[in-house]
Amino acid sequence: MTTADDLRTEGPVAANDTDSPRVVLFGAPSTGKSALLGALAQSEPVPLTLIDSSGRAVQEYLDGQRSLDDRAPLASAVDNADALVLTVDSAAPKQFEEIVQQYKEFLQSVEQRRSRRSDVAGLPVFMVLTKCDLLARAGDTAANWIKRVDENERNLRSRFPEFLDQGHEAFGTIDLRLGAVAIKQPALSDRPSHPSEPYGVAELFREVASSARLFHEQCHRAGHSLHVAVMSLLGMIAVTALAVLGFFAMRPSAEVASLENSIRAVLATPESSAALRLREPLAPRLKELIKIQENASFTSLPPPLQDAVRQAIREMTAYQGLAKKVDELKRVRFLKNEDEVQKVSREIDNVVLPPEFASQWGDTRLSRKIAQYKRELAALARALAGEQDWLKKQIAEGETLLNMAIPGAGSPERQAWINRADVFLRRKDPSKQVPDIPNMKLRDLYEFPTVNGPREDYEVVRSRVARIRGGLANSS
Ligand SMILES: Nc1nc2c(ncn2[C@@H]2O[C@H](COP(=O)(O)OP(=O)(O)OP(=O)(O)O)[C@@H](O)[C@H]2O)c(=O)[nH]1
Numbered sequence: 001m002t003t004a005d006d007l008r009t010e011g012p013v014a015a016n017d018t019d020s021p022r023v024v025l026f027g028a029p030s031t032g033k034s035a036l037l038g039a040l041a042q043s044e045p046v047p048l049t050l051i052d053s054s055g056r057a058v059q060e061y062l063d064g065q066r067s068l069d070d071r072a073p074l075a076s077a078v079d080n081a082d083a084l085v086l087t088v089d090s091a092a093p094k095q096f097e098e099i100v101q102q103y104k105e106f107l108q109s110v111e112q113r114r115s116r117r118s119d120v121a122g123l124p125v126f127m128v129l130t131k132c133d134l135l136a137r138a139g140d141t142a143a144n145w146i147k148r149v150d151e152n153e154r155n156l157r158s159r160f161p162e163f164l165d166q167g168h169e170a171f172g173t174i175d176l177r178l179g180a181v182a183i184k185q186p187a188l189s190d191r192p193s194h195p196s197e198p199y200g201v202a203e204l205f206r207e208v209a210s211s212a213r214l215f216h217e218q219c220h221r222a223g224h225s226l227h228v229a230v231m232s233l234l235g236m237i238a239v240t241a242l243a244v245l246g247f248f249a250m251r252p253s254a255e256v257a258s259l260e261n262s263i264r265a266v267l268a269t270p271e272s273s274a275a276l277r278l279r280e281p282l283a284p285r286l287k288e289l290i291k292i293q294e295n296a297s298f299t300s301l302p303p304p305l306q307d308a309v310r311q312a313i314r315e316m317t318a319y320q321g322l323a324k325k326v327d328e329l330k331r332v333r334f335l336k337n338e339d340e341v342q343k344v345s346r347e348i349d350n351v352v353l354p355p356e357f358a359s360q361w362g363d364t365r366l367s368r369k370i371a372q373y374k375r376e377l378a379a380l381a382r383a384l385a386g387e388q389d390w391l392k393k394q395i396a397e398g399e400t401l402l403n404m405a406i407p408g409a410g411s412p413e414r415q416a417w418i419n420r421a422d423v424f425l426r427r428k429d430p431s432k433q434v435p436d437i438p439n440m441k442l443r444d445l446y447e448f449p450t451v452n453g454p455r456e457d458y459e460v461v462r463s464r465v466a467r468i469r470g471g472l473a474n475s476s
């Protein structure tokens, strides 16, 4: 393991071990990066390059004074990292909101940058609450303290839903995890202080090390298969050129060579997954391939390469057509009546993956969108049926209450009637979220005639019960 720490120069000092996974500690000034690194370094030795950064330099990126595009040592360390550790000082609650906002923007810019460059997906990012020993209060037991640490961690987690959401687009994105550490343990009422015993550091280190290693291998493999594909393509081109043009024409013409270059830039390697071949943004790559196909020299390319271009155009065109159909569907949360539900149900059923590609498109964004849409439609049907059922029961209950003879004042039977009426009169919160349909509220369901009809009946019964109940309250 190598550690490097230079607080005075800007950014990190990278270790020269280039083949081991690289972990960058990144965080605002005095958030405990160097202390954490010191504690990590005492864990069991693992071939890992740990890169500390200067909080002052980090702050310039967080403040937007500098951009990750600037190729400075810190920016390129972030670009080449196999894992990032972002530190949040749990002992500085005043800066918490600001740090959360700045880290959010930073993660977004890392994410955008990675997807722009088509980097390997799933860069592990650990957001770590540091100095957790300082969260302990006088008289705390160990259990109290740990509960407080967990609460802080949960609070931090709740601030980053967009990075923790499972349905998040997988390509080029980051994989955010949370942790909490302290370089020493606090004095607790049921345990003396352990100034030399860190908290959560070994666990964090193990997780960072294993995910960085995994990510490093993935990058290596992606680079390797690209290399193999380019080499075999070049080999193929050379053989074809030799065969067709003869010995003296071994080099393809300049025009053909530049066409091959453009193809290589746009076309994914043959063995790459459909998710990679069809990643967004798709339109510019498709346009480029069509332009290549229309080029006068296209037919001079080796036939297998021509086929690869034609096949890619066919796949992308089919994909784009279906994706457009799905995007044009009215969102489930905006549906207002059963006719609309039936219409979109028919439409989504008409979005059928072409048999030629169906088996490969399973992990694409399009397949996930289709599945999500169908899940939301099913959730809507459940929610509507549930609401209708509830209203039916309420109407029956209201009628039962209205048909009962009101027992004499002061009797326990009358009190029982009042209690039952009060339960009946309780309203649902219309801003309640409909399960499994993001952003759809109960009040949106009320717009469906099949719910609104029974709701009107319910309101009539309800107001009659309310009137009687009101009279009783006044007289008792
Ligand atoms: N109590 C406590 N103090 C800590 C802990 N970690 C760091 N500190 C203290 O917090 C201060 C800042 O820690 P550093 O590790 O230097 O922070 P840094 O992020 O490296 O700071 P810069 O390099 O300046 O950006 C120091 O006084 C540390 O002793 C911890 O777990 N518990």
Ligand SMILES: [Mg+2]
Pocket: 007, 033, 034, 035, 052, 053, 054, 055
């Ligand atoms: Mg430091």
